[in-house]
Amino acid sequence: MNCLRPLASLLLPVAALAAALVAAPVAATEAGQPAPAFALPNAKGDTFVLERMRGKVVYVDFWASWCGPCRRSFPWMNEMQQKYGARGLVIVGVNVDKKRSDADRFLAQIPANFTILFDEAGATPAAYGVKGMPSSYVIDTRGNVTFVERGFLDESRAVLEQKIADALAAAKI
């Protein structure tokens, strides 16, 4: 067993180094924090800049064609955009597919009547520290996140809608 000693002394620092490298996660954006800025292209190639939406309530949703709950969230987001759009709600769906054709196929099946942006590089979800797909952020008129939703469950639709309505109501005061 003596022969294992040099091995152990070699491996311990390596293990420590590995642990240090892994334990460096990006801080996730939580409610109460300013929303990380982004500027992303839409299908036409026009750039959407989040800062220009100050004064409006923005609902940012990170989605992908391969994500099941995203599929169910689209009709709901269409409904929300229709219901609250006139009151100043802007729904933004940020697509994180690596292949644009996957996103296009999804959109052909489930049309979206809100803003769709494309981030193939994944820089925006990284900036937001997205922990699961889909992830949604309610951003108030001053650019602060007021609510974060991870996943999309049918039973949390009412809560989400209330959070959007709250942000819109707060904007009027």
Add this chain to the structure above:
Amino acid sequence: MRSVILSLLGCVLTVTLAGCATFEPPKPWERGNLARPEMQFDYDRLDAKTQQHIYTSKEAASGGYGVGGGGCGCN
């Protein structure tokens, strides 16, 4: 001679393990490939059913197969 071989082995192991340190699991938004049907454990429905049937009869127990995953970390 033996100690030389051992320390050489140690060096090789160190270098290989250091390679593991740079590995990072895919982020939630990078799991498109993992979510593909062919990446699922039960891709072939018939095969999965047969396997499960054999397992159930051999183990005399059923249930507890975990949740169906889409790879999105949301269920």
